Amino acid sequence: MAAQFTRKEVEARNQRDNAAIIIDNVVYDVTPFFDDHPGGVEVLLDNAGKDASQCFHDVGHSEIALEWRQQFVAGEVVPEEHWPVRSRDQQAQQAAEPLTLATLISVWGPPLVLAALAALFYMYLFP
Ligand code: HEM
Numbered sequence: 001m002a003a004q005f006t007r008k009e010v011e012a013r014n015q016r017d018n019a020a021i022i023i024d025n026v027v028y029d030v031t032p033f034f035d036d037h038p039g040g041v042e043v044l045l046d047n048a049g050k051d052a053s054q055c056f057h058d059v060g061h062s063e064i065a066l067e068w069r070q071q072f073v074a075g076e077v078v079p080e081e082h083w084p085v086r087s088r089d090q091q092a093q094q095a096a097e098p099l100t101l102a103t104l105i106s107v108w109g110p111p112l113v114l115a116a117l118a119a120l121f122y123m124y125l126f127p
Contacts, residue, residue, distance in 0.1 A: 006078050053083070
């Protein structure tokens with residue numbers, strides 16, 4: 001089973017030589033990562049010991065970043081201190097409108113009506 005940490009334990013790990021960060025209830029030991037982070041040392045140090053989920057997602061980190069962070073997993077936050085996670089899927093679902101007949105008509109309706117009118121006009125002009 002993965003190691004578990006309380007948020008208080010993580011809070012104590014806020015130094016350059018011992019830094020942990022929480023992203024989506026997973027604890028990352030970013031101590032060896034400072035010099036390699038493309039976003040710089042400062043932002044990691046500012047967030048050391050804290051929950052950086054919001055910041056991490058706001059940056060819009062790439063798939064590469066998501067894969068890379070796996071290397072630094074130290075464990076997870078104890079279940080009773082979990083915060084709700086906004087997964088990528090949830091975000092995508094919120095962004096994507098469901099494809100209904102009404103959406104189809106509102107998108108395709110006007111150009112189709114215009115095309116039909118143009119065709120009728122053409123047939124009227126050149127019978
Ligand atoms: C283990 C955790 C992390 C990994 C593996 C990681 C990885 C990366 C990578 C690969 C990039 C280059 C751009 C991209 O590919 O997305 C990047 C950029 C960046 N990261 Fe991180 N990052 C981590 C944590 C964080 C955290 C916690 C923050 C802020 C709270 C942060 C802030 C930034 C910023 C500001 C940039 C620069 C974005 C830009 O120049 O447009 N990163 N990070």
